[in-house]
Each structure stands twice: as structure tokens, then as C-alpha cells.
Amino acid sequence: xxxxxxxxxxxxxxxxxxxxxxxxxxxxxxxxxxxxxDPRSVALxxxxxxIVAASxxxxxxxxxxxxxxxxxxxxxxxxxxxxxxLVITGVLAxxxxxxxxxxxxxxxxxxxxxxxxxxxxxFWRIVINVPRSRVQHTDVAQGPLERTHGLGTLVVYxxxxxxxxxxLHGLDHGTALLIRDHLxxxxxxDAV
Amino acid sequence: xxxxxDRGDLDDRADHRLHPLSILFEFAAKVRSFALPSxxxxxxxxxxxxxxxxxxxxxxxxxxxxxxxxxxxxRYRYEPGELVIRTGTLFxxxxxxxxxxxxxxxxxxxxxxxLLKVMEVRVETGGGQEAEATMNVLPIxxxxxxxxxxxxxxxxxPAADGVAEAHPEAPxxxxxxxxxxxxxxxxxxxxxxxxxxxxxxxxxxxLLWEMxxxxxxxxxxxxxxxxxxxxxxxxxHAAREAWRSLVSPILDGNWxxxxxxxTMTVAAVLLxxxxxxxxxxxxxxxxxxxxxxxxxxxxxxxxxxxxxxxNATIPLRRIQTLTIxxxxxxRLTGRxxxxxxxxxxxxxxxQDNDEKxxxxxxxxxxxxxxxxxxxxxxxxxxLDLDAVEWQPAPARAFRREIxxxxxxxxxxxxxxxxxxxxxxxxxxxxxxxxxxxxARGTLxxxxxxxxxxxxxxxxxxxxxxxxxxxxxxxxxxxxxESPRDRHAAMARLKVDTAGAGDLSERVEIPYLLKETARELxxxxxxxxxxxxxxx
Numbered sequence: 097x098x099x100x101x102x103x104x105x106x107x108x109x110x111x112x113x114x115x116x117x118x119x120x121x122x123x124x125x126x127x128x129x130x131x132x133x134d135p136r137s138v139a140l141x142x143x144x145x146x147i148v149a150a151s152x153x154x155x156x157x158x159x160x161x162x163x164x165x166x167x168x169x170x171x172x173x174x175x176x177x178x179x180x181x182l183v184i185t186g187v188l189a190x191x192x193x194x195x196x197x198x199x200x201x202x203x204x205x206x207x208x209x210x211x212x213x214x215x216x217x218x219f220w221r222i223v224i225n226v227p228r229s230r231v232q233h234t235d236v237a238q239g240p241l242e243r244t245h246g247l248g249t250l251v252v253y254x255x256x257x258x259x260x261x262x263x264l265h266g267l268d269h270g271t272a273l274l275i276r277d278h279l280x281x282x283x284x285x286d287a288v
Numbered sequence: 289x290x291x292x293x294d295r296g297d298l299d300d301r302a303d304h305r306l307h308p309l310s311i312l313f314e315f316a317a318k319v320r321s322f323a324l325p326s327x328x329x330x331x332x333x334x335x336x337x338x339x340x341x342x343x344x345x346x347x348x349x350x351x352x353x354x355x356x357x358x359x360x361x362x363r364y365r366y367e368p369g370e371l372v373i374r375t376g377t378l379f380x381x382x383x384x385x386x387x388x389x390x391x392x393x394x395x396x397x398x399x400x401x402x403l404l405k406v407m408e409v410r411v412e413t414g415g416g417q418e419a420e421a422t423m424n425v426l427p428i429x430x431x432x433x434x435x436x437x438x439x440x441x442x443x444x445x446p447a448a449d450g451v452a453e454a455h456p457e458a459p460x461x462x463x464x465x466x467x468x469x470x471x472x473x474x475x476x477x478x479x480x481x482x483x484x485x486x487x488x489x490x491x492x493x494x495l496l497w498e499m500x501x502x503x504x505x506x507x508x509x510x511x512x513x514x515x516x517x518x519x520x521x522x523x524x525h526a527a528r529e530a531w532r533s534l535v536s537p538i539l540d541g542n543w544x545x546x547x548x549x550x551t552m553t554v555a556a557v558l559l560x561x562x563x564x565x566x567x568x569x570x571x572x573x574x575x576x577x578x579x580x581x582x583x584x585x586x587x588x589x590x591x592x593x594x595x596x597x598x599n600a601t602i603p604l605r606r607i608q609t610l611t612i613x614x615x616x617x618x619r620l621t622g623r624x625x626x627x628x629x630x631x632x633x634x635x636x637x638x639q640d641n642d643e644k645x646x647x648x649x650x651x652x653x654x655x656x657x658x659x660x661x662x663x664x665x666x667x668x669x670x671l672d673l674d675a676v677e678w679q680p681a682p683a684r685a686f687r688r689e690i691x692x693x694x695x696x697x698x699x700x701x702x703x704x705x706x707x708x709x710x711x712x713x714x715x716x717x718x719x720x721x722x723x724x725x726x727a728r729g730t731l732x733x734x735x736x737x738x739x740x741x742x743x744x745x746x747x748x749x750x751x752x753x754x755x756x757x758x759x760x761x762x763x764x765x766x767x768x769e770s771p772r773d774r775h776a777a778m779a780r781l782k783v784d785t786a787g788a789g790d791l792s793e794r795v796e797i798p799y800l801l802k803e804t805a806r807e808l809x810x811x812x813x814x815x816x817x818x819x820x821x822x823x
Contacts, residue, residue: 210817221769225809227817230763255631256763256784 125274128208130215137266138196140245145192153185205264207275212252214264226262230254234276238269248272252279303363307406307425310362314355314424316400319348364423366437371411373421385420387438389413391606391630395431395599402597407431411438435601439587464589467666468581468652468659472573478654479572481617485564488571576653583666588628590649600649606630608761608785610651610668611793612660612754624660626652628667631787668756671739678735678746685799688776689731693723736797741819743783743812745795757795760819761785765812767805779805783812 160181164174195218203216211228215221235251242248248269252262267275357377364373370386395407409426410419411434426434470478577594588602611627618624627650652663664671681689697719705712729749737744743762746754764784773779779802783795800808 210813213813217769219771221774223767223806223809225765225767225813227762227764227813229817254763254784255786257787258782259764259766259784262764 125271126207126209126278128206130204130206130213133200133203133205133264133266134247134268134271135200136245136268137247138200140241140247140266141196141199142193143241145196146189149185149188149192153181153188156181156184200266203266205267207278212262212264212275212279214262224259224262226252226254226259228279230256231279234279236269236272236276242269250275301365301367303365304430305364306359306362306423307427307430308359309404309406310359310425311352311355313400313406313408314358315348315352317424318351318355362423364421371421371434371438383421385411385413390438391603393431393435393438393601394419395428397593397597397599399595401425407599409434431599439585439601439603464582464584465666466580466582467588467663468579468655470576470579470654472577474654475573475576475579476569477621477623478576479569480565481615481621481623481654482572483565483568484571485566485568488567489564576649579649579653581652588651588667590651592649598649602628602630602651604667607667608757608787609793609795610664610756612756613650613793614748614752614754616750618654622657623654624652624657625650625654626660626663627793629785629787629793668742668758671742671756673754676737676739676744678737680735681731681799682778682801684776685778686727686731688772688778688799690723690727693727694720697723734799736795736800738808738811741815743795745797753793755793755795757783757785758819759812759815762812762816765809765816767809769802773802777802781805781808 160177163169163177169177198218199216202218202221203214205215206213209228211231212226214224232253232255234253235249237249237251238247239249242265246269247265248267249263249265250267250272252264254260254262264272358375361377361380362373362375364371366372367384369388370384371390373383373385375381375383390411390413392410392412394410394412396410397407401407405428406425407428409423409431411421411423413420574594575596576592579592580590582589582591583604586604588604590598590600590602592598607628608631609629611629613625613627651667655663661673664673701712701716701719704715708715726749730747733749733752734747735745741760742756742758744754744756746752762783763786766782766784768780768782769778770780778798779800780796780798781800782797785794797805797808
């Protein structure tokens, strides 16, 4: 599939990429190769997952603990409540630990002269294709956690309705900047 | 228009102002929005006499001052490439709107505006939910001038860039080309088809409620909680009572009174529906009186309204998607309705038209089927619907489509079971037949196609629509695979454009074979890139 896609785009490439014909770093990233996200993003997503899991699990723990202490409940109900908390926490922790890796295996991006293509989704899969000439503006955002991992989030804005904002998180910050430079409309013709 | 006049325009950067009557209209608008709730409040609070009206007067003074200040401070001028609007006295604001970004210029005249020969003008660009500039009010001549200046200059710009317009057969002359005129007869037909009577009646009831006259009337209904009139307990209970009195005799075997009651009810419902249709017809005739669609150069202009006269301009190349709608009554009368989505401010559907004139009427609210090709060739040159090669959904899509219909049929059987009890099993085959017909009908009509410069998708069983998205308007293309899609090796392709309206009017193609979807996605993205977006 990817090869036929390449074939169809290849003859078109020179016409569109002319303004960046010289091999700038930004052009190097636009090689049309389908890439995975930075492996460090798995570690980052796990941390985020743990934080989310903890923020769900902790209030439940407090509630259960207070109920066990104060409420006049039968012994086996107490045991059941404690067990429920353990199961919920266990499931959350497992998902938080495992899911980022699975998601990483299913996320790809591709930058070429035509634009940006993002493929992701574990159960519901989606391929988003944003033509380069439709990029209105781009952001590269970096949160505090992302900064410690050297990662960044690329946000591409189009004039569309449902995909007015397409974001790709888990990129190496430098790569995100390069893709941004590539997608920036340096082309005078598509002045809208 | 002599050339020297044009040159004179270019040099003229003088400030323009609003019409002095703006003070009046601005004040009236503010007072109305403030007075209506307070009147309602005072009436319900039990104020008698006219004293409260005098009390309100000083409270409106700030609005008067604000209206005067706005009139004095509001200036606009035509720069070579942009429209510049200055507002504000304390907090000054200068807004620059490049001509090339202006999507539409609409003029709206309600009865008062028309008597005083002024107009409310709205300038819309692609961004945001509301008009970028609202000029309340301008003399009519100034509106014409703005239209001329903005759109003429915008046309000059691309020509200078050497980007040829894609409409070789376009009449370059200034004379407007009449595309559609709807006489009263046709408007009545439209009212019948559209059936917006419910909206009108609901709005009228709401207004009466707010104004007060209903209060005493409704009060007499609702206060009589003692058990007279309609006031038999909560409405839900009353409805159940009515239904039981209607149905239980049938179930008990006591037919005659039941049949009588049933006929009465059916007659009442029919009468109500007829009245609703009539209201809809009158409403449509008033709202769209003398609807005209003309083409002036590269702009489409619509003009309509008996009381509130609306004058809307849509540049041809601002049309993002075009949708052709067709309901059962449309087909019966051989008509279609054509809608054009622009990227201009989008109003929520169903809002009252008098208050929100920015809600755009369809390009052609009603059109003879035979006249469709002529209109399409004006709006999207080079598109011939008859020559389009439609790609139907694959045969195995039926198995997936019918599941949804059967679920809907079974879902609607549950409330029926409450009412019909055992009889629901008699209704079940009918429901399943409906599901089968629905799935078949939907798939029979569902198809997609690409032409040299657009992607087309049609859908629907009884209410059909056909959407056309030109390649140059495509913003992004997505292919989705749900778990069920993956099981069937299918995918759903969606074309995203600016200002896409209703969900049902987008180009979103389900049941594509996975390979087809990927190829189509690559092709559309490539075409989008090749056809530069021209706002």
C-alpha cells in the first residue's frame, strides 16, 4: 500500500517542493518514510497514565478507607469493597503500563512533499492526511513532562471543520521543529 | 462606470461613517433586548398601570449615550487592499479586513430600515462564528458601493497574480445574469415541502409567552389545579389518561365509542397538520418573497423577503461544498433544493430568521429538476451530473447496513410494546420489512464518484442528498476503520472542508473497500495539493 502511494506522489513532488529544493534540514525530514514516534514517548505516556490512574484510584481509596473505619458495614461487604478497590487499581495500573506501548506500535507519521500523514488507533484506526498547501499555521508545544523527556507536540491547523486542529504528540522536539519548518507555507503561490 | 471613476475610487481613502439613523436603530435594538424581559418581569410581578414604563425611561439613557458614541466613533475606509474599520471611544479598535478574505457581504432591511431607506450590512470572513463587521445602518447606496469596491478589487488581485479564473465561459460583463426567480406559486410549493410551520408556531407561542398576553390565559389554565379544564394533574398524567380512554375500549372489546373517538382524534391531528402546512406556506412566501438568484461577475447574489429584505452576496469561489437535497415531496413535484456552504460565519440551524439574518438561505430553495444542470454549470463549471460514473457500495455492505436498521426497528418496537402489548408481534414483521426496505433503498442510492475536479457523494433513502466538494476546497482527508470495518476489510473516508454544515451534508463515504479507501485518500490529498486553495 505504501509503495503505491509513493508511486503516485513521486511525479508530483518536484513541482510542489521547488521552493525548498535545496537540501535544508527541514527537507530531510520530508522523505516520505513512515516513521514511528520517539520511543521516549512510551515512558512519558506511562508516567501520564500513572498520574491519571493514581488520581482515580486515590479518591476511591480514601472513600473506601473512611467507610471501612466509620460505617457500620458487614465484614464481607468490607472485604468486597477493599477487593473492588484492588481490582480497579490493578486494571488501571496495567492499562497505564501496557497501553502506551501498544499505542506506540500503532502510531505512524509520514512527511513528504505532499504534506503530513498520521496513522494511529488501536481499535478504531484512523489515517489523517493533511495536504501541505492546506496548513494554515503550526504550533510546537512542550509541556513540563515533555520537556524532561525532550519531546514535543506538533499541532497543525487547517481551515477545515472537523480537523481544524491535528496534533501529533510524542515527537522528538527537534523533529517536531523540523516538520514544522517543512510544513510552513514558504510558498508564495498559496497565499490565500 | 467609467475608468476614471474607478481610479477615483482607488485614491479615495476618506473616512466613511454610518448613517445618522444608526443612533436610532442601535438604541432601539438595545432597548428591545433590555425591555422585553423587564416588561415580562414587571407584568408577572403584578405591576399595574403605566408607572413602570416611566420608571424604565431613565434606565435606557446609558444606551442612548452608547448609541450616540458608537455613531460618532464608527469610521470605515477603503484602503487599496483592505477594509479598515475603527470603533470605540475609550477603548479604540481598528480592524483591518483584507478584501481577499471577505467571504460574503450581506445587507438586511427590516420594515423600519426600508421605510427609512437604510440597511444593516454584515461583512463576513472565514473565521469565527459571527460577522466580522456589522454596520448598523448604512444608506443603501453605500452598501452597493461597498459590494462593488470589495468584490471588484478582490477580482483584480488574482488577475494580477496571473492566476486565471477557472471559468472561461463566465460573463465578464457587469450585467447580472438571472439564474433563478421564485414566483409566489413556487414559494407556496416550497412552504408545503419544507414544512417549517412547527417552527413558526413554536416561535409565536414563545413570543406571546414573553410578551405577557398569554400570561392571563395560561394562568387560568395552570392555576386551576382544582381539577377543571386542562388542569388535570401533570400533563404526562393527562396524556396517559387520554390515551387509555382511547385505547382501553379497543382492548376491552367495546369498539363503537372507541372508533368514534379515534376518528375524532385522527381528524384533529390531520386538521392540525394541514394548518401547520398552511402556516409554513404563508411563512415561506413572506420570508422569501420575490426570491432572486443572480450572477454578477464572479459573485452570486440572492435577494428575498417581503418584510425583511435580505441581500446576500456569495463569491462563487467561496463555495466550499454544494449539496443537492431531495425529499419525498420534492420527488413528487419534480423539484430539488440546492445549498451552498461557505466558510463564512455559521449559525446554528433552526434559529429564527428575522433575528439572525446571517443564517444563509439555500442557493436555490426550490428548483425544477430540469433546471439543475444549468444552475450547476454556473456554480461549478465543468460538472455534468449525468456524465458522472457512480461507484456503488460493495454488495456485502448490505449485511452491515441492515443490522443498524433491524436494531432501529427492534428499538422502536419496545415503546410500541408498552402501548400495543401483545399486538406488537403483529407489528414486528412490518417493522422488519421497513428495515429491509430501508437498508436496500439506502444502499441502492448510496454511491461516490470523482470527476476531474471534485469528489461527489450521495446518500439517503427517502430524504436524499448529494454533496459535491471541489478538490481545491479539501482541507484534510481521513480514513477511519472501526473494529467492524476491519472485520469486513472496509473503511470510511471523510473529506473535511471549511465551514462544513450539517453532518448529513458532508462528503463522508462509508463501506469503502480498504484498498479503495487508501487509494482514494492518496488521490484526494494529491489533488488538493495540486489545486491551490483560493479563499
